[in-house]
Amino acid sequence: MADATAASPAANCLEKLKSYGKTQKGVILGAEILISFIIIICYAASMYGGYSAVAICEMIFAMVFFGIFMMEMDKQILVVNWLWTDLFRAGIGALxxxxxxxxxVIGGSGDGARIAGGVFGLIAGILFAYDTYIIFLQVKSTRQHTAASTDDRV
Incomplete structure (x- = not known):
């Protein structure tokens, strides 16, 4: 018979999702996923659906990083520097x-869905730039803590 007091893996994952979703990084990644999904819908409704590729890629990358940080796999997989990788993801996404x-927005005359996608894209660019700034502050603080002394005198 199964132990009724033991937590199931699904409940553990749900608890991690709830707790990570309340952190600053979790809220930012969740907002990035949500706004990317809104942009995908806007571009899919427009006559030019090719612009949705950026939104699709950035949404998938944000979902992957949300999962990695939520499950704390960044502390287990040490081959990748997750802070720098996230910095490049957010910076390139903003750009x-x-x-x-x-x-x-400039060339979307007559296509309201394309203009709406462009406006939401500008908001997403600001959000991704904010995420880049927050990550840059983390990189800067970790580099100051781990800097080696160059003084020859001991």
């Missing part, structure tokens, strides 16, 4: 969202 959104 790509701003570029494609400006193209859509």
């Amino acid at each position: 790509l969202y701003v570029i494609t959104s400006l193209i859509c």
Whole structure:
């Protein structure tokens, strides 16, 4: 007979999801996933659906990093520097969202869904830039704590 007091793996995962979703990084990644999904819907409704590739890629990357950080796999898989990888993901996402959104807003006359996707893309660019700034502050604080002394005198 199974032990009724033991927590199931699904309940453990749900608890990790709830607790990580309340952290600052969890809220930012959740907002990135949500706004990317909204942008995908807007671009899918427009006449030019090709702009949705950026939103799809960034949503998938945000979901992967949400899962990695939620399950604390970044502390188990030490081959990858997760902080720097997340910094590059957020920085490139901010840059790509701003570029494609400006193209859509400027050239989207007559296509309301494309303009809406561009406006949401600009908001996403700001959100990804904020995420980049927060990660940069973390990188900066970890580099100050681990810096080796260059003083020859002991």
